[in-house]
Amino acid sequence: MIIALCDCNNFFVSCERRRDPSLEGLPVIVLSHNDGCVIARSNEAKALNIGMAVPFFTVRGICKAHGVVALKGDHTLYRQTSRDVMECLGGLFPEVEVSSIDEAYLLLTGIQTLDPARTCLGARGKLLLSTGIPASFGIAPTKTLAKIASRFSKKDPSYNGVFNFLDHPAADDLLASLSVGDVWGIGSRSLERLRQMGIRTALDLKNADDEKLLKRFPIGMLRTSHELRGVCCHSFEPDPESHKSIQIAPSFRKPVTDLETLQSTAAEHAVEAAKTLRAEGLVCGVVQVSIQTNPFRKDLPQYEATADQRIEEPTDYSPLLADAARQATEKIYKPGYAYRRVGVVLGDLSDSSSRQSLLFSTRDRSREKKLMEAMDSINRALGDDTIKPWFTKETPAE
Ligand SMILES: [Mg+2]
Secondary structure, three states: OOOEEEEEOHHHHHHHHHHHHHEEEOOOEEEOOOOOOOEEEEEEHHHHOOOOEEEEHHHHHHHHOOOOOEEEOOOHHHHHHHHHHHHHHHHHHHOOEEEOEEEEEOOOOOOOOOOHHHHHHHHHHHHHHHHOOOEEEEEOOHHHHHHHHHHHHHHHHHHEEEEEOOOOOHHHHHHHHHHHHHHHOOOHHHHHHHOOOOOEHHHHHOOOOOOHHHHHHHHHHHHHHHHHHOOOOOOOOOOOOOOOOEEEOOOOEEEEEOOHHHHHHHHHHHHHHHHHHHHHHHHEEEEEEEEEEEOOOOOOOOEEEEEEEEEEEEEEEEEHHHHHHHHHHHHHOOOOOEEEEEEEEEEEEEHHHOOOOOOOOOOHHHHHHHHHHHHHHHHHHHHOOOOOOOHHHHHEOO
């Protein structure tokens, strides 16, 4: 398999510059909708050492001193631009897998008549011309290596935005120069345990012992190690049904049998998903809850069910979403089963700016908005879940 990852550069900033070309060359940052944290930076802003995800007030001084333009995120614009980018890529490559708002995997197998790097270089130019968005391309036999390749293509301007990892003569040296924490899918929790095993770079992980990895980590770590060796473990999936919903569905450590625990877990998942909702400026019209017993315990009675709870006025207000999750859970709950999983999907998403108010609405929208903004910014500043809505409580969910 030969794939390329196309990753738009400083995407939100590039969208803003597409709308207002006078921002070109200036240091620009974009702030999150809900709590004013930095969510995108132009290269000029990065050069001023403005960090990612930091609250604006901590960089206000630098911004003032250097004339940094700080813009509030316009997610409607970003989604529209993303659609244009993906449409353009769809016209250039036979198979496209959209993986996020500013990233897509492109299948190059089958169009090898040209050199893949030249194909991507051409695509990069056409994308810039037709959408105004600059992007970086990383070419490799696996998704994990393609991610790394796109990273390299950004670092050194002499690559012209395209880095080809296929048959690269210095592939191992490059992997040795990359910290293992910068490999796709390696979280901060795994990092410490990897260090204890002497695995510090991407090359160390590539050369790690399979059995030792399996002993210490979930299967995903072994997959990542194999992907670094060029063995494909994450398949290419064109056009997934993504970004039309936000979902959370972890398993319980211990089975749960009572309605109250299921309900409060569902409510907690809804509250968690609502953070993403607000950060992206969306509102939700339906909350879907699924409950399931452990399918591997054939000796136990099996049950699974899903229910929807529609919300009269689409909202991003955590207490309403949590309440809907509780109601949906109650609809499908049956006693006498050991539940292993409760999942929540926020669906029917739309832009919060375009939501319509019911004629006789009794809700105080501005109060709801202020409350959620306050909660999000305190949690962002002091760590997740410093404050939660009163109805969520500790549960055995992972
Ligand atoms: Mg990007």
